[in-house]
Amino acid sequence: MAAVQLTSCCGRGVASTGVASSHKRTEEGIGSGLRGNWVSTSRISRALSLKTSAIEVLVVQVTPLKAVSSSSSSRNGVWCSAVESSIGAWPQTPAPENTLTFSADPSERNQEQEQMLKDLADSDETKRAKTLLNVVFVSAEVAPYSKTGGLGDVCGSLPIALAQRGHRVMVVAPRYMNGVTDAMYEGAFDCQCRIPVACFGATHEVAFFHEFRAGVDWVFVDHPSYHRQGTPYGDTRGAFGDNQFRFTLLCHAACEAPLVLALGGYTYGEKCVFVANDWHASLVPVLLASKYRRHGVYVNSRCILAIHNLAHQGVEPATTFSNLGIPLEWYGALEWVFPEWARLHALDKGEAVNHLKGAVVTSDRILTVSQGYAWEITTPEGGCGLDKLLGSRAAVINGITNGVDVDDWSPSVDRHLPATFTVGDMAGKAECKAALQRELGLPVRPEVPLIGFIGRLDYQKGPDIVQEGLPELMTDDIQVVMLGSGDTEMEKWMKWAETQYREKFRGWVGFSVPVAHRITAGCDILLMPSRFEPCGLNQLYAMRYGTIPVAHATGGLRDTIENYNPDANNGEGSGTGWIFSPLSKDAMVNSLWGAIFAYRNDKEGWARMQERGMEKDVSWTRSALQYEQVFEWAMIDPPYAA
Numbered sequence: 048m049a050a051v052q053l054t055s056c057c058g059r060g061v062a063s064t065g066v067a068s069s070h071k072r073t074e075e076g077i078g079s080g081l082r083g084n085w086v087s088t089s090r091i092s093r094a095l096s097l098k099t100s101a102i103e104v105l106v107v108q109v110t111p112l113k114a115v116s117s118s119s120s121s122r123n124g125v126w127c128s129a130v131e132s133s134i135g136a137w138p139q140t141p142a143p144e145n146t147l148t149f150s151a152d153p154s155e156r157n158q159e160q161e162q163m164l165k166d167l168a169d170s171d172e173t174k175r176a177k178t179l180l181n182v183v184f185v186s187a188e189v190a191p192y193s194k195t196g197g198l199g200d201v202c203g204s205l206p207i208a209l210a211q212r213g214h215r216v217m218v219v220a221p222r223y224m225n226g227v228t229d230a231m232y233e234g235a236f237d238c239q240c241r242i243p244v245a246c247f248g249a250t251h252e253v254a255f256f257h258e259f260r261a262g263v264d265w266v267f268v269d270h271p272s273y274h275r276q277g278t279p280y281g282d283t284r285g286a287f288g289d290n291q292f293r294f295t296l297l298c299h300a301a302c303e304a305p306l307v308l309a310l311g312g313y314t315y316g317e318k319c320v321f322v323a324n325d326w327h328a329s330l331v332p333v334l335l336a337s338k339y340r341r342h343g344v345y346v347n348s349r350c351i352l353a354i355h356n357l358a359h360q361g362v363e364p365a366t367t368f369s370n371l372g373i374p375l376e377w378y379g380a381l382e383w384v385f386p387e388w389a390r391l392h393a394l395d396k397g398e399a400v401n402h403l404k405g406a407v408v409t410s411d412r413i414l415t416v417s418q419g420y421a422w423e424i425t426t427p428e429g430g431c432g433l434d435k436l437l438g439s440r441a442a443v444i445n446g447i448t449n450g451v452d453v454d455d456w457s458p459s460v461d462r463h464l465p466a467t468f469t470v471g472d473m474a475g476k477a478e479c480k481a482a483l484q485r486e487l488g489l490p491v492r493p494e495v496p497l498i499g500f501i502g503r504l505d506y507q508k509g510p511d512i513v514q515e516g517l518p519e520l521m522t523d524d525i526q527v528v529m530l531g532s533g534d535t536e537m538e539k540w541m542k543w544a545e546t547q548y549r550e551k552f553r554g555w556v557g558f559s560v561p562v563a564h565r566i567t568a569g570c571d572i573l574l575m576p577s578r579f580e581p582c583g584l585n586q587l588y589a590m591r592y593g594t595i596p597v598a599h600a601t602g603g604l605r606d607t608i609e610n611y612n613p614d615a616n617n618g619e620g621s622g623t624g625w626i627f628s629p630l631s632k633d634a635m636v637n638s639l640w641g642a643i644f645a646y647r648n649d650k651e652g653w654a655r656m657q658e659r660g661m662e663k664d665v666s667w668t669r670s671a672l673q674y675e676q677v678f679e680w681a682m683i684d685p686p687y688a689a
């Protein structure tokens with residue numbers, strides 16, 4: 048992430064000429080109380096293209112947040128140290144890469160520049176939050192340190208957006224040492240703080256590592272059970288058998304972290320907003336209610352359950368409850384009884400503990416990652432057995448659509464691409480397409496529609512629907528590339544399909560972030576036949592890269608993709624993609640035919656659709672404001688469970 052500091056604008060600030068003088072002016076800006084405002088770079092991404100026609104005076108400074116000093120984690124410290132570090136850097140680098148330049152003389156600024164400066168100055172998004180909070184995210188994965196999917200993306204970028212709003216933000220995740228991505232943790236140092244965690248019949252010592260980056264305290268819980276090959280959840284033999292233990296440990300450690308870690312010199316303390324993400328972090332609200340509040344600790348804290356995927360609930364045998372380090376009288380919070388039809392035999396009483404259910408009944412508020420999904424989880428079709436319970440808490444459920452890390456996912460700066468591009472200059476996209484075709488060994492043909500699929504090969508993402516539709520699709524002159532791993536039968540099928548359709552189909556089995564970027568940029572169409580999709584990030588990424596999504600009308604996909612209508616707006620057209628329903632091979636193929644037809648025959652309409660998608664504001668800043676609102680509501684109400 049990067050942030051923008053508005054040091055001067057529209058004649059209000061201190062103005063002088065020349066890069067060298069920028070140092071002085073920035074200092075003056077601070078000294079005179081002319082406080083800058085932080086905003087996400089997405090709001091000015093359009094304006095970045097103006098950079099080349101640069102003029103005399105530096106007015107807006109875009110500061111990569113990695114420049115932020117690691118010595119301070121205080122709210123105000125973040126602000127000042129960011130400014131100071133860039134002051135130090137500027138004299139040596141006369142033309143800072145991320146700097147927007149405008150003339151000091153208003154008469155030399157064009158209308159667009161004027162408007163941009165005005166927007167920056169006026170925007171609510173540029174302001175710091177009215178109420179500053181201590182926010183603690185707890186997650187099983189966090190990008191770039193650990194990522195298997197969208198949960199990692201969200202927990203790696205939303206906290207930064209909240210920190211930019213002035214909140215003090217900590218993210219707690221395990222320190223995975225898998226032999227492959229260990230180097231990611233090189234910047235995190237041992238806090239020299241060990242705590243005992245009593246659970247699973249013993250006392251386990253955990254350590255904390257800490258890195259202050261991009262305004263956020265990244266805290267990694269260290270324990271031997273996180274040191275093994277594979278993903279955060281399993282290896283080639285399947286899910287790890289001790290995941291319940293590993294994530295119970297995470298939750299206990301996360302509850303202690305704000306109390307015991309003096310980050311930047313002082314602890315977060317007892318007044319925090321916890322955001323417990325998915326089942327792995329679901330014991331956090333249970334522990335706050337059952338273990339801490341009864342002793343007068345965390346009385347002023349609240350916990351929000353963020354549901355990214357209801358399909359995974361952390362269900363384990365009822366006998367494991369006594370392992371969790373939760374007072375026995377709280378069994379009812381986690382108690383889960385399977386319906387009779389789901390029991391294995393006549394003596395099976397169907398008794399289990401369900402971690403996510405525990406969080407549903409103890410958290411103060413519940414969030415999902417789109418409004419559509421917020422409703423779906425209260426229905427029998429989308430509730431995965433928890434619909435009635437969630438329905439009973441509907442008053443505190445909100446849906447907030449995920450944002451995008453616009454520093455990581457922007458075609459104008461993407462380091463994984465062979466060429467970059469912008470909405471005003473799409474030449475680079477054609478280069479990306481040709482390079483992708485070359486990389487995959489497909490015929491390099493600019494005119495042939497290239498369709499991509501990226502995602503886990505599992506029931507949710509609907510790769511089987513692609514499998515079913517592929518023979519029909521392959522009758523046309525198109526190319527298809529799939530990237531994913533998961534279901535081994537599906538992986539085998541992808542390899543088989545490659546041999547079957549040598550000139551048209553490629554299946555890339557595995558997990559590769561660079562390849563995901565190159566497919567997103569190089570394809571014309573991104574296919575998402577998800578059975579359910581709480582939000583979905585790939586369609587947001589695709590639209591930013593001028594790649595048109597064709598997706599099942601469900602959850603966040605329905606919320607974020609507008610169906611193409613070439614005749615709307617007096618022939619200008621409207622929409623950013625295709626959404627189809629019901630979820631069937633025929634509906635998907637028909638929708639794809641429509642998209643392919645438009646790609647071939649409606650080139651202007653297609654270009655306008657790309658433009659609309661690329662200009663959509665999908666930055667985290669907008670969503671961060673909504674999260675803030677939910678935090679405030681949570682803090683107003685008394686604790687839900689005590």
Ligand SMILES: Nc1ncnc2c1ncn2[C@@H]1O[C@H](COP(=O)(O)OP(=O)(O)O[C@H]2O[C@H](CO)[C@@H](O)[C@H](O)[C@H]2O)[C@@H](O)[C@H]1O
Binds near residue numbers: 558
């Ligand atoms: N083989 C591969 N190689 C490289 N990268 C790969 C990959 N397979 C997937 N990815 C990447 O992983 C991420 C997946 O994002 P999704 O939104 O599909 O999340 P996911 O379903 O995991 O998570 C859940 O949480 C997120 C976040 O809230 C919700 O958007 C979503 O609907 C919900 O199911 C994307 O960044 C994608 O590019």
